[in-house]
Amino acid sequence: MSKSTYHCCINEDVLEKFNLALLLNKEDAGDVLEKYMRQYISYSFSKASEIYKTSTVLQNTRVNGEANSDTGKAIFRIPRWAKKSNQYNHKIVRAYFQIESELGYVPLNALEKRCSDEINHSDTYVRDFRGNFNQMKIDSPKSHGKVFEIENENVIVWGYIKEILMEYKEDFCK
Incomplete structure (x- = not known):
């Protein structure tokens, strides 16, 4: 897997504590950031999926006008x-x-x-x-x-x- 560089501005206090945490846990900043990025991506897609699922159900229910245990009247x-x-x-x-x-x-x-x-x-x-x-x-x-x-x-x-x-x-x- 190829790697890319990502630059951003971070609050100095947060960065200092992040670096201390890295030292305490003997972890690499890139690995930790990538892990949290993956979690954030997973959470975001999961949330978007739930929103899409709910709106699709509502649209389908409105279209056919039926209400049952699958549509929730x-x-x-x-x-x-x-x-x-x-x-x-x-x-x-x-x-x-x-x-x-x-x-x-x-x-x-x-x-x-x-x-x-x-x-x-x-x-x-x-x-x-x-x-x-x-x-x-x-x-x-x-x-x-x-x-x-x-x-x-x-x-x-x-x-x-x-x-x-x-x-x-x-x-x-x-």
Whole structure:
């Protein structure tokens, strides 16, 4: 493999610490920089691939108009839910984000307790939590659209719609 030279300006303090680290680890600057360049390239292509995959799925879903477990109909509903704070879907997602912020994870029993407590948590109260939450765990013709999954008694966001949900997180947390 042929090698090329690459020149750039680096902060003096960073360069000094980099040189010290090289001495400590007995490594060659070129080898270390090439290793990190490879990691950066891999990360960048992986990120671009995810963006392309998501936009392709959204385009394909819009073209054929179908929503199923492969297309995630919640992708189209989340923007509406985010604006309607009185809807049960909004309240469940809001409670999810509140608990996640407090604990770092969301136990199913904590989500159910919060959504069932009209006195202490009126902003997230859902009259029929179980029925509405179950509708948010599946993609079927009559469901709300899949948003959540259960993993070891904890509620997690379904990876397929996570990006769009995070895009509207602020609206759910107002």
